[in-house]
Amino acid sequence: MKDIKHFLRQNSLRPTKQRVIIANYLFDGINKHVTAETLSNELLKMKAGISLATIYNTLHDFYEKGLLKKLMINSERIYFDTNTEHHHHFYSKKDQKLIDINVDMKVSGLPKPPKNKKINKIEVLVHLDN
Amino acid sequence: MKDIKHFLRQNSLRPTKQRVIIANYLFDGINKHVTAETLSNELLKMKAGISLATIYNTLHDFYEKGLLKKLMINSERIYFDTNTEHHHHFYSKKDQKLIDINVDMKVSGLPKPPKNKKINKIEVLVHLDN
DNA sequence: ATATCAGTTTAGAATGATTCTAATGTATTG
């Protein structure tokens, strides 16, 4: 991402110091899965003194603007994904780690959705053993 | 379930008053998705004075014995499923409701799992729009 | 039956992720 400030403005987000730092980290071209906690740790490493409250606010602001996806992986914390394309995941419970599946997969044999309901999207989570 | 006490004993669970009540409710032949909260509400309706702590304990005990499945649906609470067969779900965020998909589905185009990892199971969650 | 003891239940405290509050700070607009 060359011009983060411009990028934030384009998404109706004021380019504050904190948002610039966080956006620079998140949108550096490498897709990431973060939680408030892991992001906080990264920011601590780079000595950006950003409060936890701001980290939560920013993740949600980015999510509201569609810059992040929320993942429903487990009930212990919320995962945010910088890859907002439709895609699937491997999940290793042991490592508490997610890996993107970027190839196209097809699900066949799907039954009709209940009356008056339409399918929005299909998410496949492939659990790994070890 | 005719003999709940026997059923509990078979699963190395002492048939206490509370467990019998909860098992009777959960394993009445109709598959259910419950959270500690929804289960607590049901039990309140039937005036079973069972503490929340016991509800949590019991759900986990049943889970440990493989009588319930844990579902990772959202990050707000833990869902338990009385259907322990491998199956998939429709999920309506709006209704906060899960519907079992009991037909066989196939996922094709799956990439190889990462080195030294083996696929344990594949979970498909079909998000509904409305 | 009864005593014993391991396994259970429970109220209430503790925890941990997240959200809220309200005071202070800062980007934007005119």
Add this chain to the structure above:
DNA sequence: CAATACATTAGAATCATTCTAAACTGATAT
């Protein structure tokens, strides 16, 4: 550069869940 709308923050509050430790109960041996 003043005004103001939006952001940040520390710390309190919230909420689901887990823990603690005391009281209780089902199973087993006597």
